[in-house]
Amino acid sequence: MKHLLQTIKIEVNKKTYLKDPESSDLGKRIVEHSILMIHEIGFEAFTFKKLGIRIGSNESSIYRYFENKHKLLLYLTSWYWGWLEYQLVFATNSISDPKERLQKAIEIITKPVVLDTSFSHINEVLLNNIIINEYSKSYLTKEVDTENKEGYFEIYKRMVLRISEMIEHIDQDYPFPVSLSSTVLEGTLHQYFLAQHFPSLTDCNKQISPTEYFTHLVFNSLKPNTNG
Amino acid sequence: MKHLLQTIKIEVNKKTYLKDPESSDLGKRIVEHSILMIHEIGFEAFTFKKLGIRIGSNESSIYRYFENKHKLLLYLTSWYWGWLEYQLVFATNSISDPKERLQKAIEIITKPVVLDTSFSHINEVLLNNIIINEYSKSYLTKEVDTENKEGYFEIYKRMVLRISEMIEHIDQDYPFPVSLSSTVLEGTLHQYFLAQHFPSLTDCNKQISPTEYFTHLVFNSLKPNTNG
DNA sequence: TAAGATATGATAGTAATACTATTATATTTG
DNA sequence: CAAATATAATAGTATTACTATCATATCTTA
Numbered sequence: 001m002k003h004l005l006q007t008i009k010i011e012v013n014k015k016t017y018l019k020d021p022e023s024s025d026l027g028k029r030i031v032e033h034s035i036l037m038i039h040e041i042g043f044e045a046f047t048f049k050k051l052g053i054r055i056g057s058n059e060s061s062i063y064r065y066f067e068n069k070h071k072l073l074l075y076l077t078s079w080y081w082g083w084l085e086y087q088l089v090f091a092t093n094s095i096s097d098p099k100e101r102l103q104k105a106i107e108i109i110t111k112p113v114v115l116d117t118s119f120s121h122i123n124e125v126l127l128n129n130i131i132i133n134e135y136s137k138s139y140l141t142k143e144v145d146t147e148n149k150e151g152y153f154e155i156y157k158r159m160v161l162r163i164s165e166m167i168e169h170i171d172q173d174y175p176f177p178v179s180l181s182s183t184v185l186e187g188t189l190h191q192y193f194l195a196q197h198f199p200s201l202t203d204c205n206k207q208i209s210p211t212e213y214f215t216h217l218v219f220n221s222l223k224p225n226t227n228g
Numbered sequence: 229m230k231h232l233l234q235t236i237k238i239e240v241n242k243k244t245y246l247k248d249p250e251s252s253d254l255g256k257r258i259v260e261h262s263i264l265m266i267h268e269i270g271f272e273a274f275t276f277k278k279l280g281i282r283i284g285s286n287e288s289s290i291y292r293y294f295e296n297k298h299k300l301l302l303y304l305t306s307w308y309w310g311w312l313e314y315q316l317v318f319a320t321n322s323i324s325d326p327k328e329r330l331q332k333a334i335e336i337i338t339k340p341v342v343l344d345t346s347f348s349h350i351n352e353v354l355l356n357n358i359i360i361n362e363y364s365k366s367y368l369t370k371e372v373d374t375e376n377k378e379g380y381f382e383i384y385k386r387m388v389l390r391i392s393e394m395i396e397h398i399d400q401d402y403p404f405p406v407s408l409s410s411t412v413l414e415g416t417l418h419q420y421f422l423a424q425h426f427p428s429l430t431d432c433n434k435q436i437s438p439t440e441y442f443t444h445l446v447f448n449s450l451k452p453n454t455n456g
Numbered sequence: 457t458a459a460g461a462t463a464t465g466a467t468a469g470t471a472a473t474a475c476t477a478t479t480a481t482a483t484t485t486g
Numbered sequence: 487c488a489a490a491t492a493t494a495a496t497a498g499t500a501t502t503a504c505t506a507t508c509a510t511a512t513c514t515t516a
Contacts, residue, residue, distance in 0.1 A: 019463095026464075042370040047502065058465045060505090068503075136364040142270040144425050153426070160429045176441045179431040182422060183415050183445075190414050191407055197372050198381070201388045203407040213404045217411075220448045247492095254493075275473065286494045288476090296474075457516105464511075473502070482493070 008118065010086065012078035013151050019065050021075070027065055029055045032121040034072055039126045043073065043134045073138050074152050080127050081155040083116070084109070088162065099219075102166040106218060109163070110188045110210040132192045160185055171222040180221060184214050236346065238314065240306035241379050247293050249303070255293055257283045260349040262300055267354045271301065271362045301366050302380050308355050309383040311344070312337070316390065327447075330394040334446060337391070338416045338439040360420045388413055399450040408449060412442050 009022065021027030033055050038046050046069060052059040066072040088108045095101040113128035139153065147153070164181035167174060174180070191210045194202035204210050237250065249255030261283050266274045274297060280287040294300040316336045323329040341356035367381065375381070392409035395402060402408070419438045422430035432438050 024463080044369065048504090049502080059503095060466080061464055063504075064464080133368055136368060139425070140361055140364060140421075141272065148425065157426065157429060175436065176431045176444065178429055179419055179422075179441050180445070182418070182429045183411065186418050187411050187415060190410070193368075194407075194410060197367070197376065198385065201385060201406055201410045203404045208403065213407050216404065217408070217445070217449055221445055252492085276475090277473080286496095287474095288495080289493050291475075292493080459516090460514085462511100462513075464509100466507100466509075468505100468507085470505080471503090474500090476497100476499080478495100478497085480493100480495070482491100484489105484491070486487105486489085 008086065010079050010082040010119075012075055012082055013154065015150060016071050016075035016078060016152065017066055021065050026055075026057060026061065028121040029057070030062055030065055030072075031076070032123075035076065035123055035126050035130065038073075038076075038130050038134065043069070043130075043137060070138070070141075073134065074147070076127060077131060077135055077138050078152070078155055079122070080124075080131050081159055083119075083124065085155060085159050085162075088159070092166075098166065098169045102163075102170060102218070103215065105163055105166055106184065106215050107211050109184060110214050132189050132196075135189060156185075167218070167222065174222055176221075180218060184218065188214065236314065238307050238310040238347075240303055240310060241382065243378060244299050244303035244306060244380065245294055249293050254283075254285060254289065256349040257285070258290055258293055258300075259304070260351075263304065263351055263354050263358065266301075266304075266358050266362065271297070271358075271365060298366070298369075301362065302375070304355065305359060305363055305366050306380070306383050307350070308352075308359050309387055311347075311352065313383060313387055313390075316387070320394075326394065326397045330391075330398060330446070331443065333391055333394055334412065334443050335439050337412060338437070338442050360417050360424075363417060384413075395446070395450065402450055404449075408446060412446065416442065 014020075019027065021031045030051065034046070034051055037051055037054060041050075048062045048066075048069065049059045052062055066075065088105055091108050092101045092104050095104055113124050116122075116124050139147075141147075160178065160181045163184060164177040167177040167180055188210055191202050191204045191213065195204045199205065204213060242248075247255065249259045258279065262274070262279055265279055265282060269278075276290045276294075276297065277287045280290055294303065316333055319336050320329050320332050323332055341352050344350075344352050367375075369375075388406065388409045391412060392405040395405040395408055416438055419430050419432045419441065423432045427433065432441060
C-alpha cells in the first residue's frame with residue numbers, strides 16, 4: 001500500500017508546463033520552492049527571477065518549464081485538486097452506504113490538510129494554504145473561458161461533479177445538487193480564509209470545524225432528513 | 229422618497245482616496261469610467277494611464293485621487309457594499325416577522341442587480357459584475373490584515389453581521405450563524421460567476437435563481453424548520 | 457572515448473507597469 | 487487682479503515579464 005502510493009503520479013494538464021517538472025531535479029526544485037515562496041511572499045510579489053535566485057538557477061531556465069507564473073499557478077492548483085481527488089476516491093470508494101459515503105467525502109474536503117510523504121518535493125500543507133489564498137486568482141481572469149475550454153480546470157470540475165453525484169444519490173428530488181457541491185468546495189476555502197483573516201465572519205475555529213458546519217449544511221438540505 | 233434617495237451619499241472609508249472623487253467632475257469621471265473599463269478589460273489589464281487616455285485626462289491627475297488601482301478597487305467595492313447595505317436596511321427595516329425579514333434579506337442579496345438612477349455616474353449592474361469577478365482580489369493579498377485593521381472592509385463585515393443576527397433571531401440554537409451568513413454573501417457571487425463561466429458547476433440559470441437556492445439552503449439549516 | 461544532443465546558465469535587451477517629481481497652464485476664489 | 491488650487495504635460499526610475507542569443511556543462515550512444 002505504501003509502495004503503491006509512492007509510485008502514484010498526479011496527472012495534470014500537460015499544457016500547464018512546457019517541460020514536465022517531475023522529469024528533472026531542477027523541475028522538482030522549481031515546484032518545491034515556488035510553493036515555499038508563494039506561501040511566503042504571496043503570488044503577486046512572486047517572480048521567476050526571485051525564484052531563480054533562491055534555487056541558485058536562472059530565470060531563463062525556469063521559463064523552459066513554465067510559460068509564465070500564471071501557468072505555474074494552474075499547474076500547482078491542478079496538482080492540488082488531483083491530489084485531493086485521489087484522497088477522496090481512495091477514502092470513499094469502498095463505502096456502499098450513500099450517506100456514509102457523502103459524509104466521508106465532506107470530511108476529506110473540509111478537514112485540515114496534513115503532510116503526505118509520498119511526494120517529497122511538495123508540501124501539501126503549504127500548498128493547501130496557497131489554494132486558500134490564491135486559487136480564485138487562477139480563474140478570475142479575462143482568459144477563463146478560453147482556458148476552461150483548453151481543460152485547465154478539469155480536475156476541479158470533476159471534483160464538484162463527484163460530490164454532486166453523491167448528493168443526488170441520497171436525494172434525487174433535491175433541486176440544487178451541483179450548486180450545493182460547488183458551495184462546499186469553494187466555501188471550505190473561504191471559511192478557512194476567514195478563520196485566518198476575518199475571524200469575526202466565521203464560526204469556524206479551534207472548537208468548531210468546517211467539517212461540522214458543512215456536514216450540517218449539506219445534510220439539512222437533503223431529504224429524507226434523518227440528521228438530527 | 230425619490231428626493232430622499234437622490235440626496236443620499238454612500239459613505240466609504242476616506243483612506244481609500246486621497247481626494248474625494250465625488251467632490252469634482254474629474255473625480256466622478258474617474259469612477260464612472262474605471263467601472264466601465266475594469267468591466268471591459270479586467271482589473272489586471274486596467275491601468276491609470278489607459279484610464280487617463282480614455283477620459284481625456286492625465287495619469288498624474290488620477291493619482292491625485294487614488295494612490296493606486298488597488299485603493300480604487302477598495303473604493304469601488306466599499307461603495308458597492310454600502311449601496312447594497314442601504315438596499316438591505318431599507319427593504320427589511322419595516323418587517324417585524326423574523327422569517328419574513330430574513331427571506332427579504334436573502335432576496336436583496338441574491339437577486340440580480342438593476343440600475344439605480346440615484347447615482348448617475350455609477351452603473352450598478354456593471355459594478356456588480358466587477359464585484360463578482362474581482363472582489364476576492366481586494367482581500368486575497370498579503371496586506372489583508374493591515375488593511376482590515378485600517379477599516380477597509382468594515383461595510384462588508386457589517387453586512388455579514390446583519391444577516392447573521394437575523395439568522396440568530398430565528399434560531400438561537402443554530403451553531404453557525406456567521407458562517408452561514410458569510411457563505412450566502414460569498415456564495416452568491418460565486419454562483420453568479422459559475423453561471424457565467426462554468427455553467428456545469430451550478431444549478432443557477434434562467435429557470436433556477438440563486439435566491440431559490442440560498443433560501444432553501446438557509447431555511448433548511450434552521451429550526452423550527454417549517455419550510456417544506 | 458569522441459561527437460552530438462540536450463540541459464542549464466549567463467548576459468543583454470525590450471515594452472509595459474507603477475509609480476514620483478517637476479514644471480506649466482488653466483480655473484476658481486477672495 | 488493676485489493668490490490659491492486643480493489639472494495637464496513631460497520626464498524619469500525601478501521593476502516586471504518576458505525574448506533572444508550564446509556559452510558551457512552534462513549526458514548519451516555509436
